[in-house]
Amino acid sequence: MTSQFFLPGMPPERKKEEKSLLVLQNEIETENEASCKGMCSTWQNYDLNLMNLVCKYLRDMKLCLFLTFFKEERAPSPVIEFEDLEEFVLQPAQQGITVKCKVTRDKRGMDRGLYPTYYLHLDNEKKVFLLAGRKRKKSTTSNYLISVDPTDLSRGGENYIGKLRSNLMGTKFTVFDNALHPDRALPDLSNARQELAAIIYETNVLGMKGPRRMTVIIPGMDKDGERVPIRPRNENDGLLIRHQNRNMENVIELRNKTPVWNEETSSHVLNFNGRVTQASVKNFQIVHSKDQDYIVMQFGRVADDAFTLDYNYPLCAVQAFAIALSSFDGKIACE
Known part of the structure; x- marks a missing residue:
């Protein structure tokens, strides 16, 4: 991908200023991928006439655009320390603190990049590792294992902490912790697995292009700021069914910002x-x-295989990472 693009009359060298213009287009994974990647980038020191010229140029090529304007300098990440990694990644973010992370994608190894490994680190000077995830082979539906050890992504390993599972179309996802399947748990389900989140991508039956639409359902929080356990006895009692039936007791509904x-x-x-x-x-x-105005989570690209992931209360790292993983998965009915 080229680092910049130039239009006639646009000086090749520009001094850094307070403002930057970021062109985000929504068809980067369509047949226009090559041209889009070559044209879409950032540049400094723009004026209104230049901005309009760029927008007109891209509109004439029938591309769907996102434009993002930002003035703030990148704020330093807050100091986050913990002793127990497994406890930290399942604990909701501290209220008032944005946990800033970075996701990297490694396409080496597994079947020529068909099963990349994804890593989550704190986005600070120490780059502390948090989680790793990878799509399982030979699964009927998409199934991602999540681990607290970057070298151990086996379900039977002691570092397995959760998984992300999709439906056949790749439009609905459920996030589980590492506890027992309800069929193998105690009758009272006290040691059964919890559902940590569900993600729903709106199907696109008309083939219309535009922003992806997604809904995220997570367990509610109690008066002490702790997550309410959701331990379904079967699939008819999970977060997806509760949302479908509008049974929203002890459940929080989130959506992507339009x-x-x-x-x-x-x-x-x-x-x-x-x-x-x-x-x-x-x-x-x-x-x-x-x-x-309260951004519970934001996720976006900073390089070909690098993304920032920032999350706030009431999300935890496992929930946020799983939501990000769901965005990488192929969606037959959403593209």
Whole structure:
């Protein structure tokens, strides 16, 4: 991917200023992938005329665009320390603290990159490892194992901490912890696995292009700020069914933040506050419907195989990482 693109009359060298313009287009994984990757990038010191010229140029090529304007310098990550990794990745983020992370994708090894390994690290000077995930082979539906050891991604290993499982179409996902299947658990389900989240991608039956739409369902929080355990006895009692039946007791519903349509540029606008720097259909922000300004999670590309992932209360690292993994999976009915 080229680092910049130039239009006639656009100086090749520009001094760094307070503002940056980020062009995000929503068809990067369509037949226009090569041209999109070659054209979409960031540049500094723009003016309104240049911005409009760029937007018109891309619109004429019939590309669907996201435009993100940001002024803030990238804030340093808060100091986060912990002694027990497994406890930390399952614990909701501390209220008022944004946990800033980085996801890297390693395509080496497994079947020519068909089964990449994904790693989650804290995005700070120490780059502390948190989680690793990889899609399992020979599964009827997509199934990702999540581990607290980057070298051990086996389900039978002691470092297995959870999994992400999809339906056949890749439009609905469920996140589980590492406890027992209800069929093998005690009658009271006290040692049965918990459902940590469910992700629903809206199907696109008309083939219309545009922003992906997703809903995230997570267990509610009690008065002490702890996650309410959701231990379904069977699939008819899980988060997906509860959401379908609108049984929302002890359940929180989140949605991706809808980009604002800009009439002047005929483009969608989102603000990632400098944490996203490259175009990708996978870029998104998750919010609560009652507070669109509180970003529960945001995820976006910063390099071909690197992404930032920031999450806030009430999410934990496993939930956030699994949501990100779901965005990498192929979705037959959503593209």
